[in-house]
Amino acid sequence: MTIYQNLIGGEWVGSDATRNINPSDTNEVVGLYADGTVEDTKNAIAAAKAAFPAWSRSGIWERHVILKKAGDEIMARKDELGALLAREEGKTLPEAIGETIRASQIFEFFAGEALRLAGEIIPSVRPNIGVEITRDPLGVIGIITPWNFPIAIPAWKIAPALCYGNTVVFKPAELVPACSWAIVDILNRAGLPKGVLNLVMGRGSVVGQTMLDSPDVTGITFTGSTGTGRRVAAASIEHNRKFQLEMGGKNPMVVLDDADLSVAVEAAANSGFFSTGQRCTASSRLIVTEGIHDKFVAALTAKLETLVVDNALKPGTHIGPVVDEKQLKTDTDYIEIGRKEGAKLAFGGELIKRETPGFYLQPTLFTEATNQMRISREEIFGPVVSVIRVKDYEEALATANDTPFGLSAGIATTSLKHATHFKRNSEAGMVMVNLPTAGVDFHVPFGGRKGSSYGPREQGKYAAEFYTSVKTAYTLA
Ligand code: NDP
Numbered sequence: 001m002t003i004y005q006n007l008i009g010g011e012w013v014g015s016d017a018t019r020n021i022n023p024s025d026t027n028e029v030v031g032l033y034a035d036g037t038v039e040d041t042k043n044a045i046a047a048a049k050a051a052f053p054a055w056s057r058s059g060i061w062e063r064h065v066i067l068k069k070a071g072d073e074i075m076a077r078k079d080e081l082g083a084l085l086a087r088e089e090g091k092t093l094p095e096a097i098g099e100t101i102r103a104s105q106i107f108e109f110f111a112g113e114a115l116r117l118a119g120e121i122i123p124s125v126r127p128n129i130g131v132e133i134t135r136d137p138l139g140v141i142g143i144i145t146p147w148n149f150p151i152a153i154p155a156w157k158i159a160p161a162l163c164y165g166n167t168v169v170f171k172p173a174e175l176v177p178a179c180s181w182a183i184v185d186i187l188n189r190a191g192l193p194k195g196v197l198n199l200v201m202g203r204g205s206v207v208g209q210t211m212l213d214s215p216d217v218t219g220i221t222f223t224g225s226t227g228t229g230r231r232v233a234a235a236s237i238e239h240n241r242k243f244q245l246e247m248g249g250k251n252p253m254v255v256l257d258d259a260d261l262s263v264a265v266e267a268a269a270n271s272g273f274f275s276t277g278q279r280c281t282a283s284s285r286l287i288v289t290e291g292i293h294d295k296f297v298a299a300l301t302a303k304l305e306t307l308v309v310d311n312a313l314k315p316g317t318h319i320g321p322v323v324d325e326k327q328l329k330t331d332t333d334y335i336e337i338g339r340k341e342g343a344k345l346a347f348g349g350e351l352i353k354r355e356t357p358g359f360y361l362q363p364t365l366f367t368e369a370t371n372q373m374r375i376s377r378e379e380i381f382g383p384v385v386s387v388i389r390v391k392d393y394e395e396a397l398a399t400a401n402d403t404p405f406g407l408s409a410g411i412a413t414t415s416l417k418h419a420t421h422f423k424r425n426s427e428a429g430m431v432m433v434n435l436p437t438a439g440v441d442f443h444v445p446f447g448g449r450k451g452s453s454y455g456p457r458e459q460g461k462y463a464a465e466f467y468t469s470v471k472t473a474y475t476l477a
Contacts, residue, residue: 001029001031001032002031002032003015003017003032003033003034004017004031004032004033004034004177004178004181004201005034006034006036006040006044006198006199006200006201006202007184007185007188007197007198007199008040008043008044008047008198008199008200009043009044009046009047009050009051009194009195009198010047010188010193010194010195011194013034013040014034014035014036014040015034016034016035016037017032017033017034017035018032018033018035018174018202019031019032020032020033020088020175020176020177020178021324022087022088022090022358023089023090023312023320023321023322023323023324023358023359024086024087024090024310024311024312024313024320024321024356024358025311025356025357025358026357026358026359027356027357028087030084030087030088030178031177031178033177033178033181033201034201034202035201035202035203036171036200036201036202036203036206036207037202037206038206038210040200040202040207041169041171041200041202041206041207041210041211041214042210042214044169044198044199044200045140045169045198045210045211045214045216045217046216047194047195047198048140048167048168048169048195048196048198049139049140049167049216050195051167051193051194051195051196052137052139052140052166052167054193055162055165055166055167055193055196056136056137056139056165056166056167057165058165058193060114060115060117061115062191063111063114063162063163063165064111064112064114064115065111065190065191066162066187066190066191066192067107067108067110067111067114067159067162067163067190068107068108068111069190069191070107070183070186070187070190071104071105071106071107071108071111072104073186073189073190074100074103074104074107074151074155074183074186075101075104077100078097078100078101078104079097081100081151081179081182082096082097082098082099082100083096083313084178084179084182085099085100085150085151085178085179086312086313086320087178087312087313088150088175088176088177088178088179089147089148089150089175089176089312089323090276090312090320090321090322090323090358090359091275091276091278091312091320092312092317092318092319092320093312093313093315093317095274095275095320096312099149099150099151099152100151100179102152102155102442103151103152103154103155103183104155105442106152106155106156106159106442106459107155107159109159109442109443109460110159110160110162110163110463111163113160113163113461113464114163117135117164119132119133119134119135120132120133121133124474128476128477129474129475129476129477130474130475130477131472131473131474132472132473132475133470133471133472133473134470134471134473135164135464135468135469135470135471136165136468136469136470136471137164137165137166137467137468137469138166138218138219138242138467138468138469139166139167139218139219140166140167140168140169140216140217140218140219141157141161141166141167141168141169141217141218141219141220141221141467142168142169142171142211142212142214142217142219142220142221143157143158143161143168143169143170143171143220143221144171144204144208144211144220144221144222144223144224144228144232145157145170145171145172145173145180145223145224146173146223146224146225147173147175147176147323148275148278148279148280148323148381149279150172150173150176150178150179150180151179151180151182151183153223154170154172154179154180154183155183156442156446156458156459156463157170157221157223157458158170158183158187158197160458160459160463160464160466160467161221161467162187162192162196162197163467164463164464164467164468166219166467167195167196167197167198168196168197168198169198169200169211169217170184170197170198170199170200171200171201171202171204171207171208171211172199172201173204173224174201174202174203174204175323175324177201180199180201181199181201184197184199204228208228209231212231212232212235212236213235214239215239217239217241218241218242219241219242219243219244219466219467220232220236220241220242220243220244221243221244221458221466222243222244222245222246223245223246223247223280224246224247225247225248226247226248226379226451229245229247229454232245233245233454242455242466242469243454243455244454244455244456244458244466245453245454245455246280246446246447246448246452246453246458247280247451247452247453247454248280248379248381248405248407248451248452249280249281249282249284249379249405249406249407249408249448249452250284250285250376250377250378250379250403250404250405251271251281251282251283251284251285251405251407251408251409251410251428251437251438252283252285252286252287252399252400252403252409252410252428252437253267253268253271253272253283253285253286253287253409253410253411253412253436253437254287254288254393254396254397254400254409254410254411254412254413254422255268255286255287255288255289255292255296255411255412256289256292256393256396256411256412256413256415256418257289257290257291257292258413258414258415258418259292259296259412259413259414259434260412260414260434261292261295261296261299262299263412263434264292264296264412265296265299265300265303266303266436267283267410267412267432267434267435267436267437268283268286268296268300268385268412268436269300269303269304269307270436270438270439271283271410271436271437271438271439272284272286272363272383272385273304273307273318273319273363273383273385274318274319274438275320275438276319276320276321276322276323276361276382276383277363277380277381277382277383277384277385278322278323278327278381278382279438280379280407280452281407281408281430281437281438281439281440282381282437282438283385283410283436283437283438284376284379284380284384284385284386285369285371285376285385285386285388285399285400285403286300286385286386286387286388287371287388287390287396287399287400288387288388288389288390288396289389289390289391289392289393289396290389290390290391290392293387293389296387297346297365297367297387300365300387301346301347301365304347304348304363304365305347307319307363309321309352309354309360309361309362309363310354310360311354311355311356311358319363319383321358321359321360321361322359322360322361322382322383323359324359325359327359327381327382328351328359328361328382330380330381330382331361331364331380331381331382331383331384332351332361334374334375334378334380334382334384335349335364335384337374337375338366338369338373338374338375338384338386341369341373341374341375342368342373343366343367343368343369343370343373343375343386344366344367344368345364345365345366346365346366346367346387347362347363347364347365348361348362348363348364348365348383349362349364350362361382361383362383363383363385364382364383364384364385365385365386365387366384366385366386366387367386367387367389368387368389369386369387369388370388371388371399371402371403373386376388377403377404379405393418393421397421397422397425397426400426401425401426401427403450404450404451405448405450405451405452406427406428406429406448406449406450406451406452406453407428407429407430407447407448407449407452407453408428408429408430408431408432408437408438408440408448409422409426409427409428409430409431409432409437410431410432410433410435410436410437411426411431411432411433411434412434413433413434419433419434427449427450428448428449428452429446429447429448429449429452429453429457430446430447430448442459442460443459443460444459444460444462445457445458445459445460445462446458446459446460
């Protein structure tokens with residue numbers, strides 16, 4: 001089997017490899033991917049540092065052409081890359097193709113942004129002096145990504161980093177290296193100079209930690225768990241380095257008595273269970289007012305009956321497998337915790353067998369949950385959702401905001417008054433009205449508050465806040 005190697009200083013290197021297993025069929029090895037070492041990582045950082053002076057001064061047309069070319073190739077290969085994504089992560093083929101299209105769109109967006117780089121000229125408060133405000137690239141950006149969006153998250157970090165003139169050392173999650181390798185290969189062939197983009201696949205404790213410990217990494221952008229996020233923060237403060245964290249969520253979706261029932265059920269089923277519930281924006285707390293509670297639970301349960309859990313590549317599958325054995329154990333442990341805490345298991349909760357051996361779990365719905373239970377406070381990251389019954393809108397809003405997280409929040413209502421009030425008073429970074437809490441656009445800011453995020457927003461024009469440093473220059477006329 002071919003070993004997919006790391007890209008360091010423009011050369012493909014590395015021989016030790018780890019196997020990437022298909023969670024829909026654990027007999028299938030998706031590929032062999034290099035297992036980066038401390039030395040590989042140090043070499044990649046040195047290569048990125050050496051490439052920075054030239055790339056930071058490269059023309060905006062050169063950056064535009066490379067990013068555009070990459071976006072075009074990803075789009076042209078969406079079916080093939082989507083299938084690779086579905087095989088390595090386990091989301092369904094339509095979801096995986098959708099994510100691949102999104103990655104292409106992100107490269108297209110930042111190809112355009114490269115041509116729109118601009119500053120400001122402002123008169124000084126003192127006579128005969130001009131003030132210019134410009135944005136400089138940061139330097140070497142360390143990119144550390146999780147397993148749940150194997151192509152979109154790398155795209156939304158790599159594209160702006162390169163667009164604004166930074167060089168990159170990229171470490172994807174060990175579980176899902178295949179799509180990362182593919183987009184680095186695409187960008188490399190699109191004409192990036194040697195050392196501008198370096199790929200070091202391997203373990204977080206080795207590759208990621210070496211990045212955190214290096215004084216030559218001037219910015220780190222991280223998506224993943226709260227625990228690792230805290231390590232990134234501590235190490236970055238030590239090195240006086242800029243950092244950005246996207247971590248977990250325990251996203252609420254409020255359903256009010258006046259909601260359109262079918263809109264509420266579709267939104268809850270989509271954001272609670274699609275992508276196997278493995279989205280940081282998934283709705284895991286459904287906060288439902290008394291008048292609609294029983295109707296909503298009955299309709300959602302009926303909807304769950306219709307959802308097919310099976311091999312991600314099989315036509316007709318709505319929910320693929322859980323990503324791996326470790327995450328499956330986390331999910332089943334939380335199902336047990338929910339039972340012991342006194343929540344009622346209204347649907348699912350069981351492992352299932354399919355034609356191919358994989359990590360299949362029924363979509364699981366708890367009712368009679370309270371907001372104080374662990375299943376309502378801690379991120380599970382699987383297809384496990386709890387329904388919390390509340391008296392009225394005021395209690396629903398207070399319950400929605402009573403969480404250590406603040407990524408996304410939704411409300412299903414036909415009341416303009418409550419929708420408007422919720423948008424203003426939700427303590428989440430993203431608010432959805434009559435829409436799933438998951439499913440966001442690629443050209444507008446993405447991010448949360450409280451324990452979910454730290455630092456500037458990702459995506460859209462707001463990405464410049466992280467990937468550049470503002471300079472104010474004064475000139476005597
Ligand atoms: P981790 O935080 O462990 O992993 C995220 C990334 O950090 C991976 O690339 C990982 O590498 C890397 N990493 C691990 N240890 C270190 C380290 N010491 N220094 C630097 N980098 C490191 O999250 P998981 O992927 O294991 O997911 C666990 C939980 O995180 C989930 O159950 C969920 O709660 C949450 N999560 C949240 C996401 C979000 O989008 N908000 C996305 C994914 C997960 P490697 O995996 O190769 O070891």
